Amino acid sequence: MILRYLYHVILVLFALVSTVTDAKTQLSYPTQDDWMHHTQVISQYWMQPDAYGTPRGRFPTFRCDNGRLPSPEALCQELVDVRAKDKLGRRYTRMQSRQIYTYLALFHITGEPDALSIASAGVQELLKMRLPQGGFALYVDINNKVSEEPASAQDAAYALLGLAMYDYLTRDAAVHHILLQEIDTLFKRYYDPENKALNWWPRSTSSTPQRELVAQLDQLTAYLNLVSLVSTPQENIQLSQYRQWVVDALIDQYVDLEQCRVFGALHDNGTMLSEHEHSDFGHAVKTWWNLLLNRDLLTHEHQQKVQNCLAQTLNQAARELPVTELMSYLPNTKRDKWASAGTQITWKGYHDENYINSWQWVELDQGLIIAKLVGEDSLQASLASTTWQFLDAWVDMVHGGVGLNPHTNKQFDWLNGYHHTEHALFGLLATQRIYAHPVTLYFAFTSEQSDAFFPYLLGGRVVNTTPLTLPNRRGSNVVFDRIHVPKKLAHD
Numbered sequence: 001m002i003l004r005y006l007y008h009v010i011l012v013l014f015a016l017v018s019t020v021t022d023a024k025t026q027l028s029y030p031t032q033d034d035w036m037h038h039t040q041v042i043s044q045y046w047m048q049p050d051a052y053g054t055p056r057g058r059f060p061t062f063r064c065d066n067g068r069l070p071s072p073e074a075l076c077q078e079l080v081d082v083r084a085k086d087k088l089g090r091r092y093t094r095m096q097s098r099q100i101y102t103y104l105a106l107f108h109i110t111g112e113p114d115a116l117s118i119a120s121a122g123v124q125e126l127l128k129m130r131l132p133q134g135g136f137a138l139y140v141d142i143n144n145k146v147s148e149e150p151a152s153a154q155d156a157a158y159a160l161l162g163l164a165m166y167d168y169l170t171r172d173a174a175v176h177h178i179l180l181q182e183i184d185t186l187f188k189r190y191y192d193p194e195n196k197a198l199n200w201w202p203r204s205t206s207s208t209p210q211r212e213l214v215a216q217l218d219q220l221t222a223y224l225n226l227v228s229l230v231s232t233p234q235e236n237i238q239l240s241q242y243r244q245w246v247v248d249a250l251i252d253q254y255v256d257l258e259q260c261r262v263f264g265a266l267h268d269n270g271t272m273l274s275e276h277e278h279s280d281f282g283h284a285v286k287t288w289w290n291l292l293l294n295r296d297l298l299t300h301e302h303q304q305k306v307q308n309c310l311a312q313t314l315n316q317a318a319r320e321l322p323v324t325e326l327m328s329y330l331p332n333t334k335r336d337k338w339a340s341a342g343t344q345i346t347w348k349g350y351h352d353e354n355y356i357n358s359w360q361w362v363e364l365d366q367g368l369i370i371a372k373l374v375g376e377d378s379l380q381a382s383l384a385s386t387t388w389q390f391l392d393a394w395v396d397m398v399h400g401g402v403g404l405n406p407h408t409n410k411q412f413d414w415l416n417g418y419h420h421t422e423h424a425l426f427g428l429l430a431t432q433r434i435y436a437h438p439v440t441l442y443f444a445f446t447s448e449q450s451d452a453f454f455p456y457l458l459g460g461r462v463v464n465t466t467p468l469t470l471p472n473r474r475g476s477n478v479v480f481d482r483i484h485v486p487k488k489l490a491h492d
Helices: 032-046 078-082 093-110 113-127 153-159 161-170 173-190 213-230 234-256 281-293 300-317 332-338 356-371 382-393 419-435
Strands: 318-321 345-346 441-442 457-469 473-484
Touching: 032 093, 032 356, 032 419, 078 356, 093 113, 093 161, 093 441, 113 161, 113 300, 153 161, 153 173, 153 213, 153 473, 161 173, 161 213, 173 213, 173 234, 173 345, 213 234, 213 281, 213 300, 281 300, 281 356, 300 318, 332 382, 345 382, 356 419, 382 419, 419 441, 419 473
Parallel strands: none
Antiparallel strands: 318 345, 441 473, 457 473
16 A cells, blocks of 8 residues: 555635635635746656656656656665555556656646657657557566556556547647547447446456446546547547447446445445545546536536536535644745645545545546536635645655655656646636636647637637747647636537
């Protein structure tokens, strides 16, 4: 088990731009400049040579918290804590893909050409990890030998994450074609028409299905949401079928819309309890907001219930705590800001304990953004408070990056920069609605059609498009306003 550092923190009564009602200090939601600074601090960990791999783009799965490659003879404690010793030298496909996403998100936010270049090299290395029969290896070892272990449906989904983000930002026809092929292969291999859901393991390897929430949910989060944005109407016929299968599996099997419960697994009664590892608030909120992003596939009644469940789960995940509990996680430069803040409301990750890790936190923040954008106002938590908690307390101001826990456990076989850079992207987009200021994103393709550009998973109006010069290609600097949750995910 990864060491759990109890992380106590903050909150307030909700409004996207709000103040702390019981405190002397007023908090406003981070501005665009704040999010840009935050993104630059994150990037310090990823934009250094040890992160790039040898050759460039062959990303190492494991690095220490200071960004250096690990020494097997004197392994840094943070990798000891996550039991990495026997895995050193392995390159996990899911982490290769997540790191591609990380660089692409950094480019999308900042327009940094080097981030795009590193991601492009990473895509070429990822494609070398494809198997002859389709799909991707779970990992490749230090001798470049492919793992004999099968990939789970979640592993298979996240292998496509980097390709989907690359497709969205570049519109590379060759990558798009490969991505569509691999999606077909994945559903043929994992989708069980009898159970009407994706199995955890390939159907050919197991006679007893292991029924996991993330085998369904992460098909949406990793690639289906994004690839649907950039596919043709003809391609979206099949993609919409896959989305419908996943949405139906979630609605019919993995959630209870009356009690607003999300079940982490369904193999037996024990896995359906709130104590199960995937029944935490992070997975629950992630389920609700992903269903809302796919609301074109929901009935009106289901849309309303999902929206209500998102708000209810966010309220359940909120807890009060004196701000004194926060102080030990803050650098000295941030303490004066919070010293007189009084009692706040913070996130917790679980029903029965206050521990929370960074990916759960960002899913809750992103759920809070989605909830506000769809009109849910009866929320306890305030983005002005929870986002500043994350920006101030979780980020390593010295070495950059964000860990699984505050400042630590940054890069190993189950964590990379994906969640934290997506959080920064969502956070930046939310500023448009909060402050009514246009927001700029960067793309690695050009188009004379303004509707070719979208603000990530959200909707928005293109205000202006200007050329962007990039190495070996032309890109676009695109300004958006009117950010919203689209009624239809696939943009035909």
